[in-house]
Amino acid sequence: xxxxxxxxxxxxxxxxxxxxxxxxxxxxxxxxxxxxxxxxxxxxxxxxxxxxxxxxxxxxxxxxxxxxxxxxxxxxxxxxxxxxxxxxxxxxxxxxxxxxxxxxxxxxxxxxxxxxxxxxxxxxxxxxxxxxxxxxxxxxxxxxxxxxxxxxxxxxxxxxxxxxxxxxxxxxxxxxxxxxxxxxxxxxxxxxxxxxxxxxxxxxxxxxxxxxxxxxxxxxxxxxxxxx
Numbered sequence: 001x002x003x004x005x006x007x008x009x010x011x012x013x014x015x016x017x018x019x020x021x022x023x024x025x026x027x028x029x030x031x032x033x034x035x036x037x038x039x040x041x042x043x044x045x046x047x048x049x050x051x052x053x054x055x056x057x058x059x060x061x062x063x064x065x066x067x068x069x070x071x072x073x074x075x076x077x078x079x080x081x082x083x084x085x086x087x088x089x090x091x092x093x094x095x096x097x098x099x100x101x102x103x104x105x106x107x108x109x110x111x112x113x114x115x116x117x118x119x120x121x122x123x124x125x126x127x128x129x130x131x132x133x134x135x136x137x138x139x140x141x142x143x144x145x146x147x148x149x150x151x152x153x154x155x156x157x158x159x160x161x162x163x164x165x166x167x168x169x170x171x172x173x174x175x176x177x178x179x180x181x182x183x184x185x186x187x188x189x190x191x192x193x194x195x196x197x198x199x200x201x202x203x204x205x206x207x208x209x210x211x212x213x214x215x216x217x218x219x220x221x222x223x224x225x226x227x228x
Contacts, residue, residue, distance in 0.1 A: 049188065049191055049192060052144060052145070052148045053148070053184060053187075053188045054145070054148075055095050055099075055144070055145040055146065055147070055148030055149040055151075055152065056148045056149065056151055056152035056184050057152060057181070057184055057203060057207075058091065058095060058149055058152065059088065059091055059092070059095075059148065059149035059150060059151065059152030059153035059154075059155075060152035060153065060155055060156065060177055060180050060181060060184070060207070061152075061177070061181070061206070061207045061210045061211070062087055062091050062153070062210075063084045063087045063088055063091070063152070063153040063156050063157065064155075064156040064173055064174070064177040064207070064210075064211055065210045065211045065213075065214035065215075066083050066084060066087040066214070067080045067081075067083060067084045067087075067156055067157075067160060067173055068170060068173060068174065068211045068214055068215040068218075069083075069214040069215055069217075069218035070083040070084075070218070071166065071169065071170045071173070071215075072215045072216075072218045072219040072222060073218060073219065073222030073223075075166040077160065077161075077163070077164060077166075077169065080160055080169070081157065081160065081161060084153070084156060084157045084160070085157065087153065088149075088150060088153040088154070088157065091149050091153060092146040092147075092149045092150050092153070093146070095142075095145045095146050095148075095149040096142040096143060096145055096146035097142070099142040099145040099146075100142040103142070152180070152184070155176060155177065155180045156173045156176060156177050159172050159173055159176040159177075160172065160173050174211060177207060177211065178204060178207065178208070181200075181203045181204045181207045182200045182203070182204055184203060185199045185200035185201075185202065185203035185204065186199070186200050188203075
């Protein structure tokens with residue numbers, strides 16, 4: 001039987017159906033999240049971290065040194081506490097005012113420069129205004145600096161309040177202040193992702209120097225004044 005013709009050639013359209021792998025997408029999102037965390041700019045924390053730690057360290061070192069200086073020439077616990085409380089109030093006010101002046105002076109300079117840059121580019125004042133508000137929201141609050149100073153200053157005050165014996169009181173103030181300095185230095189290092197040991201040592205040595213110098217000079221001046 002003869003062939004009637006060539007076999008019919010049937011052409012088929014190939015349709016590609018994309019298949020999404022949910023597991024791969026989840027892994028990609030997790031990797032992207034890890035990359036975002038790795039790229040996180042810890043300098044964004046610098047403003048509020050600087051204000052908080054600076055205030056706490058200033059309050060602790062200032063009031064501790066002040067109390068050690070008064071304790072060098074006065075054995076009365078009341079004199080030490082009054083001097084420490086006066087240092088707390090004066091330091092908190094000074095910290096708040098100083099932070100307010102320095103921060104807003106810098107903000108005004110940056111805002112003026114930003115406006116000049118925007119004007120030179122395209123004169124888009126609306127975008128400049130949005131950037132002004134964004135930068136203003138990032139500024140540290142002077143009240144927070146004063147509160148941080150108060151927290152640091154309360155440490156030596158509370159440590160000395162219930163100790164009547166003079167030398168023991170001085171030792172307790174120095175010991176508690178040293179412990180608090182290590183804590184503040186460690187917290188700052190952890191939040192800022194900096195070496196912990198180096199940060200703690202720097203803060204601790206600075207506090208010791210401040211207390212030792214204040215105690216020694218006050219003792220020297222007070223002794224010479226009594227002799228005269």
